[in-house]
Amino acid sequence: MRSVKISRLEAGMVTAETLYNPNNGTVLLPEKTILTDKTIAWLESLQISALNVEGDLAPEELRQPDPATIRVRSSAEFKRFEREHEKTVNLYTASINDFVLKNKMFEPQRLVKALMNLVSGKQYRFNILEMLSNLKSYDDPTYSHAINVALLTHTFGKWLRMSPSELEILTLAGLLHDVGKIMIPEKILKKPSALSHAEYEVMKTHTLKGYYKLKNAEVDPRICEAALSHHERVDGSGYPYGLKGTELSAFASIIGITDVYDAITSPRVYRDPICPFKAIALFEKEGLQKYDPQYILTFLENVASCYLYTDVLLSDGRTGKVIFINRDQISKPTVQLSSTEYIDLCKAPDLYIERML
Ligand SMILES: [Fe+2]
Ligand SMILES: [Fe+2]
Known part of the structure; x- marks a missing residue:
């Protein structure tokens, strides 16, 4: 491994370690990413000074676009999914902005129906994880992240064999988990560089802000609780309260996992979708003990399957x-x-x- 200044990076070099966004924990570039000219230009725009890369240039065949990516993105069914997904993001954006900023209650049934329209009754050639990781990257990811976490959470709930009524509430909890972010000042929420300690403390309040907003609107308590506790971890390392073990609700534990999975795998303009086995390896590296064992193993095993x-x-x-x-x-x-x-x-x-x- 060697550290190379951004100005000296060359297409074909391979990152030696994962590069994280310090603001929200999303993976900017996973370990072993082959750099392209586009990626290097983007790193320059982020004002990152240097990057650890592996010693050798990547083999020629690794520089080609991922065949799985090409296959998914060129299919008619994916293009249809992408259009429907965008419509759902727009519907959610309008409803939730009205709810947060104008105190106008959203229609949960309408939102769930739009989400279900994306997944149920459709036999896609590709699984939902492939579809989501191949979507275009949004300028403002707050709203598309909500849709993606809702769809991932719905899929996870089905793997857990939840009843239809519980699954519906869980899906809504996934959709609304970050609603408090809309109340975070834009200059912090969209800051491209690292947050200061004080700014990060403000960012963390999205959990409490979302909780009170939903509670005051008399939304199902399981949904409110998930908004409050989805950043808590069973080993006590999370926030806002550092809850431990069984102090976390089932919904918060489940959404804590799908939230991180989306942060790792969500689409980025500057890289191909992250290979699911690399995403699983990132969870293993972070430490599975942070998550409720009854949920994390089911989730990762089903993703791999x-x-x-x-x-x-x-x-x-x-x-x-x-x-x-x-x-x-x-x-x-x-x-x-x-x-x-x-x-x-x-x-x-x-x-x-x-x-x-
Ligand atoms: Fe969050
Ligand atoms: Fe989130």
């Missing part, structure tokens, strides 16, 4: 098919390389899935 029997490129250039998810290390499944050759990535510490094919 969406990619069973999918072709992947390994970090050493070999290709294969994911055939078995290892519960001990979900980011490192067993991959079939040929009709007679298999590799358990758990037993190959230096090897990982580079991208989906």
